[in-house]
Amino acid sequence: MAVTRQKKEEALRELIDRFTRSKTVVFADYRGLDVKSISGLRKQLREKESELKVGKKTLMRLAAKEIGVDEIGSEEMEGSVAAIFSYEDELSGLRILFKFSKENEKLKLLGGIIDGKVVDPNVVQQYAKxxxxxxxxxxxxxxxxxxxxxxxxxxxxxxxxxxxxxxxxxxxxPSAPVAAPVVETLAEPVVEVAPAVESAETTIEEPVAEVTPVVEESAEEVSN
Missing domain, CATH: 1.10.287 (Helix Hairpins)
Known part of the structure; x- marks a missing residue:
């Protein structure tokens, strides 16, 4: 058991290294291909600084998590799958694999990882073109x-x-549901009103006019 576990850990480390160095990764179902066809595909990939590696789906997922990809592949990825790593040019491995799949119907594209995102086979084909x-x-x-x-x-x-x-x-x-637009109600500006100055209850006294006393003249006439 210890030897088997050690081999799995070693295989996982190798896959993590490949996922880290690779610019793009494409997954394919190679079941049904003969040894000669696979050897020819490997040779074409090596000439373009790319590599084909066969491994268990579970190990592929664990290695992908190390580069920040939580989920890869589809339900069709069962058992062992082929992973094509492109180290130099992002599209070189994709083109070779796509062309090979056209000439060999037994090879089936299962998607891949491009720009750190999981993509479906349709996107892989568009990039390959x-x-x-x-x-x-x-x-x-x-x-x-x-x-x-x-x-x-x-x-x-x-x-x-x-x-x-x-x-x-x-x-x-998957298309995300469109959220209803949020309309923000603009609050009316608050106008600060200066406090009214209370008028002092000061009684303003009317100025008193000085009245000159009227000197009553004597009824008597002053004789000269």
């Missing part, structure tokens, strides 16, 4: 010697492919 750097460079250089319409056509094809990938990527995630 994107032109490589070499193809883009060749098209660009060729368009320099072509009329302006040719250059616009190249850009349109590239942009169209990118849009299809983005749409497929968005559709791979």
């Amino acid at each position: 994107l032109p490589s750097r070499e193809e883009l460079l060749a098209k660009f250089l060729g368009s320099l010697n072509a009329p302006l319409t040719g250059f616009v056509g190249v850009l349109s094809n590239v942009i169209g492919g990118f849009v299809r990938v983005v749409n497929a990527y968005k559709e791979s995630f």
